[in-house]
Amino acid sequence: MTxxxxxxxxxxxVPDSREAATLVTLRLPSDVTCIEEAVELVTRHCLAGHEAxxxxxxxxxxxxxxALSNAIVRGNCEDCNKWVDVRAELGPEIISVYVxxxxxxxxxxxxxxxxxxEQLDEASGRGLFLIRKLVDAVQFNPQGNxxxxxxxxx
Amino acid sequence: MGFSESxxxxxxxxxxxxxxLIIGNRHELKDLVQAALDRGxxxxxVDFSGTGYIDSSGLGAxxxxxxxxxxxxxxxxxxxxxxxxxxxxxLTKLDTLFAITETPEQALSSF
Numbered sequence: 001m002t003x004x005x006x007x008x009x010x011x012x013x014v015p016d017s018r019e020a021a022t023l024v025t026l027r028l029p030s031d032v033t034c035i036e037e038a039v040e041l042v043t044r045h046c047l048a049g050h051e052a053x054x055x056x057x058x059x060x061x062x063x064x065x066x067a068l069s070n071a072i073v074r075g076n077c078e079d080c081n082k083w084v085d086v087r088a089e090l091g092p093e094i095i096s097v098y099v100x101x102x103x104x105x106x107x108x109x110x111x112x113x114x115x116x117x118e119q120l121d122e123a124s125g126r127g128l129f130l131i132r133k134l135v136d137a138v139q140f141n142p143q144g145n146x147x148x149x150x151x152x153x154x
Numbered sequence: 155m156g157f158s159e160s161x162x163x164x165x166x167x168x169x170x171x172x173x174x175l176i177i178g179n180r181h182e183l184k185d186l187v188q189a190a191l192d193r194g195x196x197x198x199x200v201d202f203s204g205t206g207y208i209d210s211s212g213l214g215a216x217x218x219x220x221x222x223x224x225x226x227x228x229x230x231x232x233x234x235x236x237x238x239x240x241x242x243x244x245l246t247k248l249d250t251l252f253a254i255t256e257t258p259e260q261a262l263s264s265f
Contacts (some may be wrong), residue, residue: 007262018193032178036174036178059238061207065207073177120251121251123212126246127209127211134245
């Protein structure tokens with residue numbers, strides 16, 4: 001079956017940067033069925049040329065899936081006219097992945113932790129919590145429509 | 155990627171998750187479980203021994219089907235979680251909500 005995806009991955013050296021040696025960018029439509037292929041594509045490029053533990057691979061795949069879901073569903077409201085941009089800065093020790101949507105943004109400090117006993121029966125609300133737990137650092141831009149997830153390679 | 159359904163010992167409905175359980179396919183799992191409930195099945199096992207990763211939508215789908223099964227008077231077991239998958243349940247405290255066993259065989263004998 002032909003994939004409906006129209007993904008573009010560019011690999012270029014980052015000039016004047018000691019830390020990030022490679023830059024990978026990818027743009028995908030606001031369609032949740034694109035997420036799995038996008039996750040595999042970005043993960044493959046992020047880990048290429050490096051020894052990676054299964055744990056790093058797993059964490060990267062989960063947080064990418066979460067960030068793309070949030071961007072497509074909550075940020076872009078699945079509007080097919082809007083796009084999600086992924087930018088991965090790949091250094092020898094650190095992977096920094098930015099996921100940016102075209103939505104108005106949100107205040108991440110207002111998102112409650114979903115682990116209180118009375119919340120366990122809720123079907124949603126765990127995405128950002130999981131991201132925070134699985135990466136080494138999380139940052140947002142001031143508008144709140146772009147998340148940066150930082151993982152150490154080991 | 156997908157779901158396969160079979161009958162285990164004692165007539166337990168076994169749903170195996172091959173690949174990922176994520177936002178793009180969670181409804182497929184919910185529909186499959188609902189169809190089993192509609193047929194009268196009340197003992198269900200979801201086996202993750204062939205699963206790569208689960209996202210929060212997949213976890214949410216499991217919470218939803220757990221509720222449906224409970225409301226129908228049935229029982230749900232989960233099995234086959236590797237250390238990484240199990241960590242997702244532990245981080246979110248969902249390991250306290252689900253009956254989790256290491257292998258499908260252990261799950262089947264625990265009904």
